[in-house]
Amino acid sequence: MKRAGAFVEDRELDDIVALLPPLLQAVDRLGFVARHFDPPQFGELMAAVGEPDAALAAERPRLDAWPAAMAPVGTALATAADAALAAYAELRAAPDQEDGLAAVFRALRHGPRAQEALYPLARGLPPVGRFFLDPDRRDDADLVKRLAEAPESEVTGVIHGGGEPGARGAFSIYVPEYYDAALAWPVVFALHGGSGNGRAFLWSWVREARSRGAIVVAPTAVGRTWAIQGGDADTPNLHRILDLVRTHWSVDETRLLLGGMSDGGTFSYVSGLEPGSPFTHLAPTSAAFHPVMASYADRDRLQGLPIHITHGALDWMFDVGMAREAATALQAAGAAVTYLEIPDLAHTWPREANNPVLDWLGVA
Incomplete structure (x- = not known):
């Protein structure tokens, strides 16, 4: 497989296969939080969302040893994963902040950052391409x-x-x-x-x-x-x-x-x-x-x-x-x-x- 001027070896391909499902799920769930956010119900909302970041956190270290030749893909995946992980960490910490409402909004800003990092991969990685389509299409x-x-x-x-x-x-x-x-x-x-x-x-x-x-x-x-x-x-x-x-x-x-x-x-x-x-x-x-x-x-x-x-x-x-x-x-x-x-x-x-x-x- 070739992408961004570099050949993807079996090891990197395995990493992508393992990382993408929890990454896309975590980003998708951030959209759910953003859509359903209502300050009085925030605790219930986070309980309903659960911990989609846990599976992502377990797979994220796979990207740390990627070769420099794969930097365009690896950097995009790492940036998106780190943004999603930061969002969940900040969301869970928000109720303890003095400006809890503003803290939630700051945390949710990581969602668009993750999407922006992922989008350049939409052409080469079919799961990412489908993620950026309406579910019905x-x-x-x-x-x-x-x-x-x-x-x-x-x-x-x-x-x-x-x-x-x-x-x-x-x-x-x-x-x-x-x-x-x-x-x-x-x-x-x-x-x-x-x-x-x-x-x-x-x-x-x-x-x-x-x-x-x-x-x-x-x-x-x-x-x-x-x-x-x-x-x-x-x-x-x-x-x-x-x-x-x-x-x-x-x-x-x-x-x-x-x-x-x-x-x-x-x-x-x-x-x-x-x-x-x-x-x-x-x-x-x-x-x-x-x-x-x-x-x-x-x-x-x-x-x-x-x-x-x-x-x-x-x-x-x-x-x-x-x-x-x-x-x-x-x-x-x-x-x-x-x-x-x-x-x-x-x-x-x-x-x-x-x-x-x-x-x-x-x-x-």
């Missing part, structure tokens, strides 16, 4: 073949721009490997929550975009968080990024979605309701909303504007009543509102809502 032979036969390109896969990845005002993009410039591609702008960044939030969408065929753009706010109040440096930056995307890729001008989580969702209202917004669809999730936003919004902009609101009934930061009011006020003002309320969702990103949003956007 992992047995789609045509899709797997398209991905396998797609040529390597500098304009597909994960790309960072605008400065250091994750830096203020920078952005990260995912373009499906089977991108075809002869087609017009839907674009999802995914805005992170108040304490996040685009480099990490991109991974909230990669599986679905890779499975169904969409370009995902994950910018990082120019300031500490999105410009919800005061001067707005973020809207011009989003427009500049969109213009760059239009320059390098073929985009469907009828399917330009602006959405996000928490502060990012709120800002998708603030920016997306502006009369000059280029975005054709808005999809705020777990977002704050005041009815005055609808009353101040441009009447012409609102008429027929597709808005998909997702909110959790258990949201402890922005009460679900706020989302219900938003749906009512925006519908009354003329918007075409779709409202999705998730009974067991607290204030986290609901991965299971990605496919309904893409269905609504008209992505096959």
Whole structure:
């Protein structure tokens, strides 16, 4: 077997076979924790997750003796494994920290880091390639073949721009490997929550975009968080990024979605309701909303504007009543509102809502 310019000997192949299942399971379970996190239920959540890191920790030493020639693969696996192990250690320690809530969020940041390290192996290691597909499409032979036969390109896969990845005002993009410039591609702008960044939030969408065929753009706010109040440096930056995307890729001008989580969702209202917004669809999730936003919004902009609101009934930061009011006020003002309320969702990103949003956007 050959990968990254080096031949994989039987010993390294055995190591990969032993390491990948617990590694992928541990990373997947981190996603489960992130999706179901609710501060009052944290103990029960961790008990339900168990110790998927134990098997990973047992296999991790296999990578320590790998030859230098295998560094590209070994480093990626080690980085992902170490990120996952750090996440579980910090999650278990969080209840004893003075800032326990913030400690949980810090621990969960290791999940996207593990995914970012793993992704370059998706082409050469089939289990990793399947991991980065929607579970319902992992047995789609045509899709797997398209991905396998797609040529390597500098304009597909994960790309960072605008400065250091994750830096203020920078952005990260995912373009499906089977991108075809002869087609017009839907674009999802995914805005992170108040304490996040685009480099990490991109991974909230990669599986679905890779499975169904969409370009995902994950910018990082120019300031500490999105410009919800005061001067707005973020809207011009989003427009500049969109213009760059239009320059390098073929985009469907009828399917330009602006959405996000928490502060990012709120800002998708603030920016997306502006009369000059280029975005054709808005999809705020777990977002704050005041009815005055609808009353101040441009009447012409609102008429027929597709808005998909997702909110959790258990949201402890922005009460679900706020989302219900938003749906009512925006519908009354003329918007075409779709409202999705998730009974067991607290204030986290609901991965299971990605496919309904893409269905609504008209992505096959």
